[in-house]
Amino acid sequence: MGDLAAEKHAKYILLVEKRKDDVESVLMEHLRINGAYWGLTTLDILGKLEAVEQERVVSWVMSCQHESGGFGGSEGHDPHVLYTLSAIQILALFDKIDVLDIDKVSSYIASLQNEDGSFSGDIWGEIDTRFSYVAICSLALLHRLDRINVEKAVKYIISCKNLDGGFGCTPGAESHAGQIFCCIGALAITGSLHYVDKDLLGWWLCERQVKSGGLNGRPEKLPDVCYSWWVLSSLIMIDRVHWIDKEKLVKFILDCQDTENGGISDRPDDAVDVFHTYFGVAGLSLLEYPGLKAIDPAYALPVDVVNRIFLR
Amino acid sequence: MSEADPFGYTEPSSLLYRLEFLLESDPLIDEVGFIHPSQFAALSDMSGSPSLSSMSMELQLADESKLKASPVNPTDMDFWSRDHKLGISTQAIHPLYNAAKHAFSSSFKQYKLLINLHAKRVGLDGDNVSNASSLATLECEVMKHSRALLLLSCDFGTAWNCRKEVVSKKQNIMLYLDELVVSTLVLSYSPKSERAWSHRRWVVKMIAGKCTNLQEILKNESELAQRIAEKSKMNYRAWNHRCWLVSYMPESQVIDELIKYRDWAGLHVADNSCFHYRTRLLTRTLADSFYKQDLKASHVHTAEVCQLWKEELSWSKILIKRYIGREALWLYRRFIAMCWIKHFAARMGGTHVESFVDNELQLFRSCTTVPDNVFEDYQSQAMFAATYIMWLIKQMDERQGVETREKVGEELEKVLNEVCPEKAFLWDLMTKKNGDLI
Numbered sequence: 001m002g003d004l005a006a007e008k009h010a011k012y013i014l015l016v017e018k019r020k021d022d023v024e025s026v027l028m029e030h031l032r033i034n035g036a037y038w039g040l041t042t043l044d045i046l047g048k049l050e051a052v053e054q055e056r057v058v059s060w061v062m063s064c065q066h067e068s069g070g071f072g073g074s075e076g077h078d079p080h081v082l083y084t085l086s087a088i089q090i091l092a093l094f095d096k097i098d099v100l101d102i103d104k105v106s107s108y109i110a111s112l113q114n115e116d117g118s119f120s121g122d123i124w125g126e127i128d129t130r131f132s133y134v135a136i137c138s139l140a141l142l143h144r145l146d147r148i149n150v151e152k153a154v155k156y157i158i159s160c161k162n163l164d165g166g167f168g169c170t171p172g173a174e175s176h177a178g179q180i181f182c183c184i185g186a187l188a189i190t191g192s193l194h195y196v197d198k199d200l201l202g203w204w205l206c207e208r209q210v211k212s213g214g215l216n217g218r219p220e221k222l223p224d225v226c227y228s229w230w231v232l233s234s235l236i237m238i239d240r241v242h243w244i245d246k247e248k249l250v251k252f253i254l255d256c257q258d259t260e261n262g263g264i265s266d267r268p269d270d271a272v273d274v275f276h277t278y279f280g281v282a283g284l285s286l287l288e289y290p291g292l293k294a295i296d297p298a299y300a301l302p303v304d305v306v307n308r309i310f311l312r
Numbered sequence: 313m314s315e316a317d318p319f320g321y322t323e324p325s326s327l328l329y330r331l332e333f334l335l336e337s338d339p340l341i342d343e344v345g346f347i348h349p350s351q352f353a354a355l356s357d358m359s360g361s362p363s364l365s366s367m368s369m370e371l372q373l374a375d376e377s378k379l380k381a382s383p384v385n386p387t388d389m390d391f392w393s394r395d396h397k398l399g400i401s402t403q404a405i406h407p408l409y410n411a412a413k414h415a416f417s418s419s420f421k422q423y424k425l426l427i428n429l430h431a432k433r434v435g436l437d438g439d440n441v442s443n444a445s446s447l448a449t450l451e452c453e454v455m456k457h458s459r460a461l462l463l464l465s466c467d468f469g470t471a472w473n474c475r476k477e478v479v480s481k482k483q484n485i486m487l488y489l490d491e492l493v494v495s496t497l498v499l500s501y502s503p504k505s506e507r508a509w510s511h512r513r514w515v516v517k518m519i520a521g522k523c524t525n526l527q528e529i530l531k532n533e534s535e536l537a538q539r540i541a542e543k544s545k546m547n548y549r550a551w552n553h554r555c556w557l558v559s560y561m562p563e564s565q566v567i568d569e570l571i572k573y574r575d576w577a578g579l580h581v582a583d584n585s586c587f588h589y590r591t592r593l594l595t596r597t598l599a600d601s602f603y604k605q606d607l608k609a610s611h612v613h614t615a616e617v618c619q620l621w622k623e624e625l626s627w628s629k630i631l632i633k634r635y636i637g638r639e640a641l642w643l644y645r646r647f648i649a650m651c652w653i654k655h656f657a658a659r660m661g662g663t664h665v666e667s668f669v670d671n672e673l674q675l676f677r678s679c680t681t682v683p684d685n686v687f688e689d690y691q692s693q694a695m696f697a698a699t700y701i702m703w704l705i706k707q708m709d710e711r712q713g714v715e716t717r718e719k720v721g722e723e724l725e726k727v728l729n730e731v732c733p734e735k736a737f738l739w740d741l742m743t744k745k746n747g748d749l750i
Binding site for chain 1: 405406409410417464465467468469470473476510513514517546548551552555556558559582583584585588591592595638639640643646647650651699703706734735736737740741744
């Protein structure tokens with residue numbers, strides 16, 4: 001195991017941005033704004049955000065906004081809350097939230113809350129606790145949580161809690177570490193973590209650590225670097241991170257690096273991508289790896305960015 | 313090529329035109345895949361007729377010898393089709409995607425323009441007839457191009473959305489059901505496509521209450537999820553869809569599903585999602601029996617549900633003993649045991665809870681011997697058995713918990729010390745002083 005190849009990872013991300021006409025990149029254009037958020041946040045944690053042309057990125061982000069106020073994954077694509085959060089997060093990284101018509105964006109998000117407190121992802125009505133998180137996180141970053149019924153939103157999230165202590169995407173759905181992150185993140189942002197049985201959930205989350213030190217997202221699955229973020233951030237938010245073997249997890253993440261060309265993969269020796277590079281670096285940041293900016297486990301943004309928004 | 317058609321897709325020779333033609337000529341195509349150009353030769357050897365242009369209709373009509381003698385476009389290196397399966401060359405993906413995206417966007421733009429125009433003009437002039445016919449043509453174009461696009465990029469949300477828009481304007485059940493077919497085709501090459509699964513839920517929500525055969529549709533949905541789960545292991549999206557269906561199922565179907573798919577679960581003992589599905593179904597049986605408490609049928613019904621839970625408990629024990637060290641099986645037992653204690657044993661009164669727990673302690677003890685270390689499965693079995701009992705102790709009411717830990721506390725500690733001394737969280741939970749643990 002070597003050290004974190006920080007320089008190479010930064011180079012890799014900048015290169016991916018340049019190759020946006022490659023077929024792999026073209027086929028993913030519907031979620032390009034998520035990719036931009038993953039890449040830019042990684043660069044910021046690595047202390048390399050100045051390598052990016054800020055103005056060009058900001059104007060591209062704004063070109064993805066739809067007349068409804070929501071954002072699409074690329075220019076001309078339909079809006080969805082998932083892409084709207086990424087847009088807000090990217091603008092937050094550059095301290096540019098003020099370019100938004102905040103009331104318009106908040107109205108779009110607030111309009112997607114349903115009677116039972118849940119959120120639809122867009123006008124077509126699919127419901128998922130991920131959308132609850134995205135809506136709550138977005139509105140908190142915009143200082144507009146008062147636009148929704150927070151109490152009902154929390155109640156809906158709690159209704160998705162399973163007997164094993166975890167959460168799924170709708171009531172009765174299987175517990176999944178990614179969904180747990182969303183539910184715990186939303187409860188943390190709204191100050192509602194007292195509804196969670198921390199020992200029981202912590203137990204389930206710790207059972208995700210496998211022999212190699214990596215974390216899986218569900219029982220019987222292989223470990224995957226992205227769960228270094230989903231599981232770890234949840235454990236931090238419920239104050240149970242001392243329950244896992246952090247050293248072994250650091251080693252697992254570092255073993256997933258491409259030390260020649262940069263980038264991090266899901267498991268050792270697999271192909272790298274921006275998604276896993278972000279989750280690997282963000283996971284290491286949560287594990288206080290030296291040389292990395294600290295990241296906030298609920299907002300998934302560097303702590304200094306979050307402070308700039310809330311302590312201003 | 314005109315400006316509206318820079319990729320020339322209206323030319324019969326263009327990739328997109330050919331793809332759409334193939335899809336239309338064989339509506340029974342049920343599987344799509346991508347083929348590397350080097351694989352085309354092998355496929356042609358196999359079939360004797362490599363080209364998609366020799367459509368399946370011909371395949372059905374012609375006998376083998378005739379097939380070999382009819383090489384319709386044998387040099388086709390972009391598409392391959394036979395027996396209602398469609399292969400697309402990996403080299404064609406990029407140009408096809410560009411063409412499909414362009415064709416989709418421009419036809420959808422025109423469609424929206426016309427819809428707006430139509431909305432404004434309704435009832436005002438006599439243009440309606442010609443408008444209606446061009447609207448029908450555009451709808452057809454939008455549906456054709458969005459389908460082609462989704463076969464290349466399964467989560468292209470805007471394409472799924474436009475289909476919803478067109479179909480919901482028509483309010484025709486058959487058109488809704490066609491959307492299930494398109495979604496199935498996309499799932500055949502991308503079984504985890506989130507948008508394809510969510511499109512199905514949209515269809516079910518739209519037709520629920522409006523069609524007479526909802527139960528049959530739900531049954532088909534459940535079977536599809538199972539078929540896909542068979543090929544794509546522990547596919548969260550597929551199982552999630554299946555769990556979502558449960559709230560629409562009548563009680564009889566819930567029980568049918570539990571019984572019908574028990575054998576399948578027994579053959580997939582490492583599939584946590586499949587056991588979670590059973591968790592979801594069993595939870596529904598509890599809700600129904602509570603609901604019916606006031607009715608006359610209640611007594612019989614409760615007995616039936618009780619029997620079902622009993623069978624599930626003994627079946628789970630058989631699996632645990634047969635398949636050593638399977639996490640999913642132990643987690644499932646945590647759920648059924650806890651519900652059994654709370655909803656059945658505790659209500660029966662007497663010593664029902666105590667004797668149930670004693671049985672579980674016996675199960676624990678019988679699983680803690682580690683005869684060899686060859687596959688580490690016996691250690692896992694011992695660890696899961698110990699954490700199972702710990703978990704029950706934490707979830708029971710306080711008095712039961714105290715009693716149980718007095719009986720078995722030391723044994724648990726010994727086992728954990730042997731098989732997983734490094735698990736910090738277990739030791740922390742073991743020694744917690746807040747009254748609910750050992």
